[in-house]
Amino acid sequence: MCTKAHCYIIPPYLLEKLAKHGNRSCKRALNDTGRIAERRRSSLNNLLLRNQAEGSGERFVYDSQNQFEQRMKLVRQEGQDPVEDESVNNAYDTSGFVRKYFQETFGLNSIDGNGLDIISNVHYGEAYNNAYWDGDEMTYGDGDGKEFTDFASAIDVVAHELVHGVTQFFANLEYQSQPGALNEHFSDVFGTIIKQKYLEQDIADADWLIGDSVVTEEFPGVAIRSMKAPGTANDFDTQPDHMDNYYNGMGDNQGVHINSGIPNKAFYLCCLEIGIDDCALIWFETLKALWRTSDFNDMVETLVSTAQQLISEDKVAQNAVEAISMSFSQVGLTPIVV
Amino acid sequence: MKYDINIEGGFTAIPKRFEGEVKLGKDEEKEMREAVSVTQQDNSQLRDGFTYTVKFTDEDGIYESQFNESNLPKKIRHFITDIQKGNN
Numbered sequence: 191m192c193t194k195a196h197c198y199i200i201p202p203y204l205l206e207k208l209a210k211h212g213n214r215s216c217k218r219a220l221n222d223t224g225r226i227a228e229r230r231r232s233s234l235n236n237l238l239l240r241n242q243a244e245g246s247g248e249r250f251v252y253d254s255q256n257q258f259e260q261r262m263k264l265v266r267q268e269g270q271d272p273v274e275d276e277s278v279n280n281a282y283d284t285s286g287f288v289r290k291y292f293q294e295t296f297g298l299n300s301i302d303g304n305g306l307d308i309i310s311n312v313h314y315g316e317a318y319n320n321a322y323w324d325g326d327e328m329t330y331g332d333g334d335g336k337e338f339t340d341f342a343s344a345i346d347v348v349a350h351e352l353v354h355g356v357t358q359f360f361a362n363l364e365y366q367s368q369p370g371a372l373n374e375h376f377s378d379v380f381g382t383i384i385k386q387k388y389l390e391q392d393i394a395d396a397d398w399l400i401g402d403s404v405v406t407e408e409f410p411g412v413a414i415r416s417m418k419a420p421g422t423a424n425d426f427d428t429q430p431d432h433m434d435n436y437y438n439g440m441g442d443n444q445g446v447h448i449n450s451g452i453p454n455k456a457f458y459l460c461c462l463e464i465g466i467d468d469c470a471l472i473w474f475e476t477l478k479a480l481w482r483t484s485d486f487n488d489m490v491e492t493l494v495s496t497a498q499q500l501i502s503e504d505k506v507a508q509n510a511v512e513a514i515s516m517s518f519s520q521v522g523l524t525p526i527v528v
Numbered sequence: 529m530k531y532d533i534n535i536e537g538g539f540t541a542i543p544k545r546f547e548g549e550v551k552l553g554k555d556e557e558k559e560m561r562e563a564v565s566v567t568q569q570d571n572s573q574l575r576d577g578f579t580y581t582v583k584f585t586d587e588d589g590i591y592e593s594q595f596n597e598s599n600l601p602k603k604i605r606h607f608i609t610d611i612q613k614g615n616n
């Protein structure tokens with residue numbers, strides 16, 4: 191029996207092992223240990239920084255001017271009027287929408303819960319077909335104009351990248367194999383939720399596509415990924431929608447953008463059962479409870495225990511646990527519900 | 529000098545490969561080889577960044593290294609951009 195008191199003196203890697211074997215008190219202790227360590231680190235930092243005040247999550251948009259440089263020229267910041275450059279305005283508006291969603295839905299002050307400023311770099315590089323989060327800020331390319339177009343103007347791309355920040359601060363899921371696929375999954379989940387809110391769609395109207403507005407007509411496909419039908423968004427899309435087709439290769443950090451198709455499909459199925467808002471709350475609370483090395487089974491187990499807790503507080507539908515079980519069973523991840 | 533560059537990962541996760549041969553001046557070839565050989569700092573919080581596997585082959589040997597968005601040498605970054613634009 192591992193009591194909470196005993197677990198505190200066990201190194202985190204052992205707690206992770208015990209947590210993986212279903213020891214709930216160890217999992218709780220592991221999460222608490224992480225939080226305590228984080229609190230201790232931030233307390234020390236605060237002492238050093240003389241109690242740095244909570245920020246207000248202000249937006250700063252920089253123009254990379256087609257150089258491969260970040261923070262080159264500040265072109266718009268919080269409260270300033272729109273500028274002529276639509277990429278700048280779009281990055282400003284969409285990042286504001288993401289911030290507002292997390293504030294109004296979960297009471298989160300910016301992406302770290304502590305008012306971290308939201309920094310975007312647009313027009314990065316030449317014909318750069320990508321958008322990324324680097325631990326501090328977002329960077330967007332214009333696309334090559336042949337297959338891809340402005341990444342900064344797509345609400346789901348902006349939300350996806352910002353949520354990598356949220357995941358970094360709340361679960362710090364490592365970026366490889368299953369924890370990495372979960373990292374990608376959370377970004378796609380909140381990317382698609384926020385896109386639906388932005389477009390004022392309900393789940394029946396939504397296309398459940400990720401990145402549909404960054405692909406051109408010449409691109410061989412309709413989007414980058416599909417939550418509803420993983421593996422069908424374009425000719426290169428190899429996402430599985432079931433554990434039977436799990437990618438075991440070394441590419442893409444052991445398939446972080448590939449195997450995310452499995453939980454993505456389960457999320458879509460679960461939304462059909464209990465709605466996207468209940469799923470959003472369950473997934474957000476689950477993210478906060480996960481840890482660096484969490485795998486798919488840890489995720490499913492934590493989703494179930496989180497849903498049980500939220501049902502007891504009357505915050506989500508009474509059938510949420512059944513919905514999660516059914517959805518994940520359909521992708522080959524049947525949870526053990528106790 | 530022969531080049532073989534693999535770009536994978538990124539938000540789109542669609543891999544790209546560029547293979548070919550370029551004629552470079554002796555000094556420029558040396559600069560490229562040196563750029564591949566320098567050990568780079570890693571940034572473990574990069575998400576959706578590309579991974580660049582760069583391989584150069586000349587009569588003296590094979591030079592290969594892997595980079596990410598935060599540590600790709602400028603020289604190689606511009607070389608790749610030129611290839612993508614069809615300048616090499």
Ligand SMILES: [Zn+2]
Pocket residue numbers: 350354374377539575576
């Ligand atoms: Zn991502």
